[in-house]
Amino acid sequence: MTLDLFADADLQQPGRLDSIGAQSCVLRGFALPWVERLLPALAEVLVQAPFRQMVTPGGFTMSASLSSCGALGWTSDRDGYRYTRLDPQSGRPWPAMPEVFRQLAVEAARTAGFEHFVPDACLINRYLPGAKMSLHQDRNERDLTAPVVSVSLGLPAIFLFGGHARSDRTQRIPLLHGDIVVWGGVDRLRFHGVLPIKDGHHPQLGAERLNFTLRTAG
Ligand code: SIN
Numbered sequence: 001m002t003l004d005l006f007a008d009a010d011l012q013q014p015g016r017l018d019s020i021g022a023q024s025c026v027l028r029g030f031a032l033p034w035v036e037r038l039l040p041a042l043a044e045v046l047v048q049a050p051f052r053q054m055v056t057p058g059g060f061t062m063s064a065s066l067s068s069c070g071a072l073g074w075t076s077d078r079d080g081y082r083y084t085r086l087d088p089q090s091g092r093p094w095p096a097m098p099e100v101f102r103q104l105a106v107e108a109a110r111t112a113g114f115e116h117f118v119p120d121a122c123l124i125n126r127y128l129p130g131a132k133m134s135l136h137q138d139r140n141e142r143d144l145t146a147p148v149v150s151v152s153l154g155l156p157a158i159f160l161f162g163g164h165a166r167s168d169r170t171q172r173i174p175l176l177h178g179d180i181v182v183w184g185g186v187d188r189l190r191f192h193g194v195l196p197i198k199d200g201h202h203p204q205l206g207a208e209r210l211n212f213t214l215r216t217a218g
């Protein structure tokens, strides 16, 4: 028998908070009421800063495509990972962070126990079926007291949530459209990643998964 995790309607009772660590949780369906406002704001960002595939310092092309908005945007190339004020592709500042992104992230952070979250960077990842994100830590941000707020839309994913060493065992956490993961405090530097996205069709987004991660980077 194959177990289809996503067939389980229980996974997404909006308003449910699943603890995944001492200071980390999944807020099930938290973004659902915001989607209608998120998508047009995202489209405007992408006109100014289209998705592009980046190369890791090790020379691998990432399978997810990236963009950013906010005062700082995240970039990877042969020289390393870093935040920049300008989009290297256009030479212009990254698009401003839409107010609806900021508000949603602040409310999610507060619900997860992090008051006064002030995000200044939002990475936007697009995964087509087959794309993945290898285990990594988010450690390029200057303020590691602020949490990471990660919003998932579109096709489902299995989020891997590990420990403080790359080799620590990982929890496999199914993420559905509208779910938000928040990790901070003692969990802020835990390794995480995403298994290859399975083929599928989402009624609003078609054959893709979008993920926004908001951070305090500067
Ligand atoms: C990331 O860690 O940057 C992305 C996480 C995700 O896509 O859920």
Ligand code: FE2
Pocket (backbone or CB within 6 Å): 136, 137, 138, 192
């Ligand atoms: Fe990350």
